[in-house]
Amino acid sequence: MARIVHFLYTYLFYLNARLSLASNESISSTMSIDVLPDGCQNLLQSFANETARFTLCVVTNARPITVCEKCVNEFNQVFKRYEEIQKLHNNDSEVDCRAVLTNIDRLQVVYASYNYVLDMWEKASCKLCLNGTVFNDKTRGVMIRGDNLDKCISKHINDTKLSNTSLCADCKQYYVNLTNYYNKHKNDNTFCMDVVDLINNTQSDWSLKWKCHESNYDSEWVLLVISFIVLLMPVLFYFINWLISQERSNVLLSQNRWHQRFTNNAASTSGYVVIS
Ligand SMILES: *[C@@H]1O[C@H](CO)[C@@H](O)[C@H](O)[C@H]1NC(C)=O
Ligand SMILES: *[C@@H]1O[C@H](CO)[C@@H](O)[C@H](O)[C@H]1NC(C)=O
Ligand SMILES: *[C@@H]1O[C@H](CO)[C@@H](O)[C@H](O)[C@H]1NC(C)=O
Ligand SMILES: *[C@@H]1O[C@H](CO)[C@@H](O)[C@H](O)[C@H]1NC(C)=O
Ligand SMILES: *[C@@H]1O[C@H](CO)[C@@H](O)[C@H](O)[C@H]1NC(C)=O
Ligand SMILES: *[C@@H]1O[C@H](CO)[C@@H](O)[C@H](O)[C@H]1NC(C)=O
Ligand SMILES: *[C@@H]1O[C@H](CO)[C@@H](O)[C@H](O)[C@H]1NC(C)=O
Ligand SMILES: *[C@@H]1O[C@H](CO)[C@@H](O)[C@H](O)[C@H]1NC(C)=O
Numbered sequence: 001m002a003r004i005v006h007f008l009y010t011y012l013f014y015l016n017a018r019l020s021l022a023s024n025e026s027i028s029s030t031m032s033i034d035v036l037p038d039g040c041q042n043l044l045q046s047f048a049n050e051t052a053r054f055t056l057c058v059v060t061n062a063r064p065i066t067v068c069e070k071c072v073n074e075f076n077q078v079f080k081r082y083e084e085i086q087k088l089h090n091n092d093s094e095v096d097c098r099a100v101l102t103n104i105d106r107l108q109v110v111y112a113s114y115n116y117v118l119d120m121w122e123k124a125s126c127k128l129c130l131n132g133t134v135f136n137d138k139t140r141g142v143m144i145r146g147d148n149l150d151k152c153i154s155k156h157i158n159d160t161k162l163s164n165t166s167l168c169a170d171c172k173q174y175y176v177n178l179t180n181y182y183n184k185h186k187n188d189n190t191f192c193m194d195v196v197d198l199i200n201n202t203q204s205d206w207s208l209k210w211k212c213h214e215s216n217y218d219s220e221w222v223l224l225v226i227s228f229i230v231l232l233m234p235v236l237f238y239f240i241n242w243l244i245s246q247e248r249s250n251v252l253l254s255q256n257r258w259h260q261r262f263t264n265n266a267a268s269t270s271g272y273v274v275i276s
Contacts, residue, residue, distance in 0.1 A: 040097040043085050044110065050077045051113045058120055065197035068126035072133050075121055082114045129192035138185050142195050145181055146202065149174035153210070168212035175206055 057071040088097035121127075129139040152171040182199050185191070207213035 040085075040088060043081065043088070043097060047078070047081045047085060047110060047113070050074065050081055051117060054078050054117055054120075064201055065124070065193045067120075067124045068129050068192045068194045069135065072126070072130060075117065075126070076133065078114070078117045082110070085110065124193040126192045126194075128190050129194060138190055139192070139195055141181055141185075142178070142191070142198065145174065145178040146198050149178055149202065167210055172212070175202070175212070178202065 054071060054074040054077075057074045058067050061067050061070045085097050129135055131137075134140075135143060149171060152174050153167060156167045156170065179199070179202075182191075182195070
């Protein structure tokens, strides 16, 4: 998330630098060749306004991500305006808006801005969630279930009468309904950032903020047993070591006795080696 915002700001800075550069250039170019028709200048102005509005919308809806839902009109506006500029491109007359897109504007500010808008839209995968300017059926299904869960949670937080009952128990059905629905449909890879982010936030809130995640006892037990064994390892190691050393000293003791006997015998038979 932070990366997206950072990216945006970097891009805006870059765009800003380009625009200020271009504005100097366009001033000089309009002075030298008076080619731009009035309509074109207005079109460019509108395009700049709409790109800015889109950027503002994306930045303000970045956390939590509701870009596809909130900025679809801004996006369409930019898209339409660019098409209009491109249509001027098709005019037979030699002097038209095409100059701004290609010859005069060597920096291709319009083109770069447009690409940035498209890129942002593409990154959020908004197409996957939208049917025209509204959410498609699958996405609406997620959003309705998310709203229901939200309502349940905020009801719990606000209503002091409910505060001694468990939020987890009461809202669990909505949570399960939401996650089941999402899991059923996510395999088709048909969700945009709005939905992915909603699910991600919901899941992390559920387990971290509300601490509702039902712990998986089986896996917890397995973990416990494993950690117990691991903790026991050094103790076991020393115990086994002690056992072995105990055995060894026994062997050594008997060896010593045997050796004693052997040397005693050797001494008693004075010179003869007797192996008993
Ligand atoms: C644009 O022009 C102004 C004054 O004409 C100048 O101060 C400024 O540095 C120029 N900007 C760029 C990016 O060239
Ligand atoms: C662009 O926006 C500015 C301020 O928001 C406004 O004054 C101007 O009229 C707008 N231009 C166009 C062409 O919409
Ligand atoms: C381009 O041509 C269309 C019709 O073909 C006309 O309506 C429009 O005004 C023209 N644009 C310019 C800038 O001449
Ligand atoms: C898109 O919306 C139209 C009506 O607004 C509906 O008939 C159509 O089934 C929808 N398509 C999808 C993929 O949701
Ligand atoms: C809970 O309270 C907040 C503000 O304290 C309010 O915005 C919200 O609408 C309330 N929700 C319900 C369900 O009453
Ligand atoms: C909540 O508190 C009320 C009284 O304040 C009590 O009657 C009710 O049993 C409590 N509910 C739970 C789940 O503890
Ligand atoms: C899940 O939510 C939808 C929409 O609110 C509702 O129609 C459906 O009955 C719910 N399913 C369950 C199992 O609660
Ligand atoms: C969910 O959010 C966390 C941090 O908030 C992030 O690390 C993780 O990659 C996200 N998961 C998805 C599927 O976006």
